[in-house]
Amino acid sequence: MRETEILVIGGGPAGIRAAITAAELGAEVLLCERDGWLGGQLIKQTGKFFGREYAGQRGFEICADLLAKLHNTAKIDIWLDCPVLGIYEDGVVSCQKKDRLEKIKPQRMIIATGAAENFLAFAGNDLPGVISAGAAETLMHMSGVVPAQRALMVGAGNIGLTVSYQMIQSGVEVAAVIEAAPQIGGYLVHASKLARTGVPIKTGYTIQEAYGEGKVEGARIMRLDETWRPIPGSEEDIACDAICLAVGLNPLAELCWQAGCQMELIRELSGHVPLTDENLQTTIEGIYVAGDICGPEEATTAMAEGKLAGANAAASLGYDTEQAQAARLAALAELGELRAGPMSARIKTGLDKLREKGAAKHA
Amino acid sequence: MADQTIICRCEDITREKLLQVIAEGCHTIDEIKRATRAGMGLCQGRNCRKLIAEELSRIYHIPVEEVLQPTFRAPVQAVSMGMLADAYKEGAGE
Numbered sequence: 218m219r220e221t222e223i224l225v226i227g228g229g230p231a232g233i234r235a236a237i238t239a240a241e242l243g244a245e246v247l248l249c250e251r252d253g254w255l256g257g258q259l260i261k262q263t264g265k266f267f268g269r270e271y272a273g274q275r276g277f278e279i280c281a282d283l284l285a286k287l288h289n290t291a292k293i294d295i296w297l298d299c300p301v302l303g304i305y306e307d308g309v310v311s312c313q314k315k316d317r318l319e320k321i322k323p324q325r326m327i328i329a330t331g332a333a334e335n336f337l338a339f340a341g342n343d344l345p346g347v348i349s350a351g352a353a354e355t356l357m358h359m360s361g362v363v364p365a366q367r368a369l370m371v372g373a374g375n376i377g378l379t380v381s382y383q384m385i386q387s388g389v390e391v392a393a394v395i396e397a398a399p400q401i402g403g404y405l406v407h408a409s410k411l412a413r414t415g416v417p418i419k420t421g422y423t424i425q426e427a428y429g430e431g432k433v434e435g436a437r438i439m440r441l442d443e444t445w446r447p448i449p450g451s452e453e454d455i456a457c458d459a460i461c462l463a464v465g466l467n468p469l470a471e472l473c474w475q476a477g478c479q480m481e482l483i484r485e486l487s488g489h490v491p492l493t494d495e496n497l498q499t500t501i502e503g504i505y506v507a508g509d510i511c512g513p514e515e516a517t518t519a520m521a522e523g524k525l526a527g528a529n530a531a532a533s534l535g536y537d538t539e540q541a542q543a544a545r546l547a548a549l550a551e552l553g554e555l556r557a558g559p560m561s562a563r564i565k566t567g568l569d570k571l572r573e574k575g576a577a578k579h580a
Numbered sequence: 581m582a583d584q585t586i587i588c589r590c591e592d593i594t595r596e597k598l599l600q601v602i603a604e605g606c607h608t609i610d611e612i613k614r615a616t617r618a619g620m621g622l623c624q625g626r627n628c629r630k631l632i633a634e635e636l637s638r639i640y641h642i643p644v645e646e647v648l649q650p651t652f653r654a655p656v657q658a659v660s661m662g663m664l665a666d667a668y669k670e671g672a673g674e
Contacts, residue, residue: 303654318667336627343586474652482645
């Protein structure tokens with residue numbers, strides 16, 4: 218059995234930042250990553266970031282800096298291709314390392330497993346060519362494969378808008394972006410950029426059906442009324458060979474459920490999330506969380522949360538130095554600044570609701 | 581037309597099948613799982629869990645927050661029986 222002071226589960230921006238922060242404070246860290254590479258979703262993002270710290274930098278560039286820092290930090294052991302499979306009552310964690318089942322006994326855990334893309338129920342949704350926006354991004358930016366000739370994007374949030382634009386850059390014709398809500402969900406700067414290329418963004422539309430012989434040959438879309446019901450007779454066919462779904466993310470929290478963390482369904486946080494305190498500690502002592510598992514947000518907030526969880530986990534082990542306190546305050550300030558804009562209103566409402574539930578439990 | 585929309589992609593479970601087992605008395609995500617295998621495939625329910633919860637919420641007129649969540653057990657993803665057998669032989673899987 219492998220022992221370690223801190224086990225970080227997930228090598229995306231939150232997990233990497235947590236590992237670096239904890240190790241810099243003196244803690245011994247083991248980082249387990251399911252895939253064969255580190256960087257999570259950040260490594261395939263080609264768009265430029267907003268915000269002060271990373272302004273103008275592209276996602277994969279931020280990722281490269283982060284990885285360089287990770288590899289230059291002593292006291293971090295990295296296990297790649299190593300999915301964590303379970304967390305047991307006695308605090309033992311099992312994982313798959315190569316073809317072997319390994320057990321880990323950590324003193325603290327930071328779960329940073331991210332989020333998964335939502336699936337949508339519509340006729341023909343199992344036809345080849347129905348893919349998630351994230352899959353389109355992976356094909357283009359990690360495999361160098363053009364995902365389609367003519368695609369329909371379902372969802373006009375930031376992911377739907379930016380992946381549509383990236384598809385155009387990759388030579389894909391984007392037939393349209395449809396969105397069930399009456400307004401565009403993502404930043405208008407992304408929407409405008411897309412609209413300037415001539416792609417129609419149709420709000421108040423849903424996908425009724427994917428059709429085709431053995432693969433997607435088109436999509437039937439329909440208009441929705443104010444009560445989100447499809448309007449009969451409003452059917453419209455769009456010829457395409459791919460339908461990309463960008464209909465939200467949900468936190469990947471199976472390990473928190475297994476560990477017995479108290480979970481709450483908060484709609485603003487996109488699903489069941491673990492109840493946490495201001496240190497990002499769950500209701501199970503010694504188990505911390507960071508990143509999209511706390512409610513899908515941005516890579517920037519994920520990194521700040523990773524820093525916060527890493528600093529707190531290390532401090533709880535006795536590495537409670539002035540440096541730890543400074544890292545904690547810096548992370549909190551970063552989060553405050555990142556969430557100051559109007560686009561963060563929803564996540565802030567969600568976090569308030571979560572904290573209220575926590576307060577009710579402890580009253 | 582019967583609703584052949586796929587709800588659980590891993591196990592090919594349609595909405596028609598889902599509504600059928602609900603009519604037959606399955607009230608929870610776990611009961612539906614045992615009756616149909618929905619959620620027992622490769623992705624272990626990551627795709628269908630939310631869709632099934634939404635159906636239950638609609639049919640029983642309860643907020644989705646009140647739909648009982650399934651029990652989550654290890655392993656979180658499919659593993660080979662051979663790996664478990666090796667671990668058991670080595671005494672790592674007691």
